[in-house]
Amino acid sequence: MRKFEEVTTESKEIFKGKIVHLKVDTVTLPDGNTSKREIIKHPGAVAVIAQKEDGKIIFVEQYRKALEKSVVEIPAGKLEEGEDPLVTAKRELEEETGYTTDNLQLINSFYTSPGFADELVNVYFTDQLTKLEHNVAGDEDEFVELMELTLEEAEQLEKEQRIHDAKTSYALLYLKIRGLK
Amino acid sequence: MRKFEEVTTESKEIFKGKIVHLKVDTVTLPDGNTSKREIIKHPGAVAVIAQKEDGKIIFVEQYRKALEKSVVEIPAGKLEEGEDPLVTAKRELEEETGYTTDNLQLINSFYTSPGFADELVNVYFTDQLTKLEHNVAGDEDEFVELMELTLEEAEQLEKEQRIHDAKTSYALLYLKIRGLK
Numbered sequence: 418m419r420k421f422e423e424v425t426t427e428s429k430e431i432f433k434g435k436i437v438h439l440k441v442d443t444v445t446l447p448d449g450n451t452s453k454r455e456i457i458k459h460p461g462a463v464a465v466i467a468q469k470e471d472g473k474i475i476f477v478e479q480y481r482k483a484l485e486k487s488v489v490e491i492p493a494g495k496l497e498e499g500e501d502p503l504v505t506a507k508r509e510l511e512e513e514t515g516y517t518t519d520n521l522q523l524i525n526s527f528y529t530s531p532g533f534a535d536e537l538v539n540v541y542f543t544d545q546l547t548k549l550e551h552n553v554a555g556d557e558d559e560f561v562e563l564m565e566l567t568l569e570e571a572e573q574l575e576k577e578q579r580i581h582d583a584k585t586s587y588a589l590l591y592l593k594i595r596g597l598k
Numbered sequence: 599m600r601k602f603e604e605v606t607t608e609s610k611e612i613f614k615g616k617i618v619h620l621k622v623d624t625v626t627l628p629d630g631n632t633s634k635r636e637i638i639k640h641p642g643a644v645a646v647i648a649q650k651e652d653g654k655i656i657f658v659e660q661y662r663k664a665l666e667k668s669v670v671e672i673p674a675g676k677l678e679e680g681e682d683p684l685v686t687a688k689r690e691l692e693e694e695t696g697y698t699t700d701n702l703q704l705i706n707s708f709y710t711s712p713g714f715a716d717e718l719v720n721v722y723f724t725d726q727l728t729k730l731e732h733n734v735a736g737d738e739d740e741f742v743e744l745m746e747l748t749l750e751e752a753e754q755l756e757k758e759q760r761i762h763d764a765k766t767s768y769a770l771l772y773l774k775i776r777g778l779k
Contacts, residue, residue, distance in 0.1 A: 420668045421661035421741040431613050432620055434636040437714055439613055439620050442663060452739040454663040455615040457638060459714070480602035481712040482623060482635040487601045488712060495713070525756075527764045529710040530717055531662040531669060532676070533618055533640070538764070558633040560602040575706075583708045583719070583764040590771035597778060 421447050423454070436460070436495065437534075459536035463506040464493040464584045466524070466591060467516060468544040474571060474592060475546075476585075477513045477561040489564060489574055490585045493538070502539040510543075512555030514563055520545040524591065529583060538584055542591070568592050602628050604635070617641070617676065618715075640717035644687040645674040647705070647769045648697060649725040655752060655773060656727075657766075658694045658742040670745060670755055671766045674719070683720040691724075693736030695744055701726040705772065710764060719765055723772070749773050 423444035432439040438458040446452055467475040478489045494509035496502060503521060511517050521541040529536045555561070566574070571589055574580045580589070604625035613620040619639040627633055648656040659670045675690035677683060684702060692698050702722040710717045736742070747755070752770055755761040761770070 420659065420743070422668075423661055423663050434622065435634065437620075437636050437638065439618075441615065444663060446739055447741050450739070453616065455618050456664045457618065457715075459711075462713070478601065480604055481709075482604050482625060483637045483714055483716045484709060484712055487603075488709075490712065493713075525767055526759075526762075527767045528662075528665060528669075528762055529764045530640075530715065531665055531671065531763045532643070532674075533664055533717075534638075534711065534715070535664045536711055536714075558627055558631070560628050562601070578707075581707075581709055582712045583710045583768060586706055586708045587764060587768050587771065590768065590775060593775060594771060594778075597775075 423447075423452075426451070455533055457534040457536070459534055460498065461496045461502070461537045461539070462493055463496065463502050463509060463539045463541065464491050464588070465506050465510045465521065466491055466540065466542045466588045467510060467514065467518070467546055468542075468592070469546055469565065470544075473565040473567055474588075475514050475516065476564040476566060476571065478564055479559065479561040484581075488582060489580045490582055491588045493584065503541075506539070506541045511549060511553045513561050515549050515552050516546040517549055518543045518545050518547065525587075540584060540587070568596065604628075604633075607632070636714055638715040638717070640715055641679065642677045642683070642718045642720070643674055644677065644683050644690060644720045644722065645672050645765045645769070646687050646691045646702065647672055647721065647723045647772060648691060648695065648699070648727055649723075649773070650727055650746065651725075654746040654748055656695050656697065657745040657747055657752065657761075659745055660740065660742040665762075669763060670761045671763055672769045674765065684722075687720070687722045692730060692734045694742050696730050696733055697727040698730055699724045699726050699728065706768075721765060721768070749777065
């Protein structure tokens with residue numbers, strides 16, 4: 418048995434959506450008591466830290482319904498079923514930014530909300546970008562605007578909470594350290 | 599109208615749980631088309647980057663049912679309704695680690711999964727810790743184990759994916775930069 422493992426005695430599916438599934442598991446705790454766990458199943462995601470030759474970083478601004486505001490993020494997107502995250506990363510970069518690359522390095526992967534969700538984000542870095550001649554059509558219900566910013570400009574947007582999500586804040590620290598080396 | 603705003607035309611509540619609520623909103627997109635947004639409402643959370651006088655950082659290991667594994671994270675917890683995040687942060691630190699402080703600095707706040715959830719994590723830093731004489735009882739369905747690690751040890755756990763969540767990976771970069779200054 419793994420440390421502090423919670424053994425499922427019942428699993429109730431509540432909702433199967435286009436993106437998230439919700440289930441409620443009844444579990445036996447390490448002390449023998451019972452509890453409930455509300456769990457969101459998510460297909461996983463990718464994010465790309467993309468730095469141009471001039472040092473500027475590529476961001477996209479989009480409206481996030483869950484937050485009821487527009488935020489500035491590094492390019493990112495959900496995995497399609499069975500898709501290699503590297504393929505997703507290249508596709509999302511192309512669709513959202515009009516840039517492409519054959520040089521994506523996986524720098525980390527992390528769960529975004531381990532308390533209630535299994536969403537895992539694979540984070541890639543590239544500094545070898547080529548502008549596509551023709552735009553690639555993305556999801557028809559996604560409206561994004563490209564932004565190219567210096568790290569200092571991005572840090573200012575973070576102070577103003579226009580950059581306001583975990584993967585993008587992570588990316589800014591990553592780039593800061595990279596710049597110090 | 600805010601940039602790319604998606605106007606809600608219908609909101610359907612699917613589930614009201616102990617921790618998460620799930621709703622599906624029907625929205626009008628900027629181009630006039632209609633789409634659905636699956637949205638998780640979460641009370642918000644705090645996390646504490648706690649560094650001892652000897653430089654070691656405080657972590658807790660716990661089983662995360664959503665991931666079906668134990669992971670090592672910085673101390674964290676959900677907000678109670680109407681609670682000041684600073685109060686939550688101090689309480690979670692005391693309950694999960696047996697340390698306390700009156701010196702918590704808010705260093706950042708970020709949404710963990712802006713694509714589908716409104717969970718906002720407030721991240722605090724402290725390097726002024728006092729060991730409590732008596733343990734404080736935490737949530738009865740939470741089992742955590744205290745770990746005190748150097749940054750290098752923690753980075754090794756991250757490589758092994760025993761540290762595997764966004765706020766903790768963020769914390770490691772934050773501490774690395776702090777150490778470089």
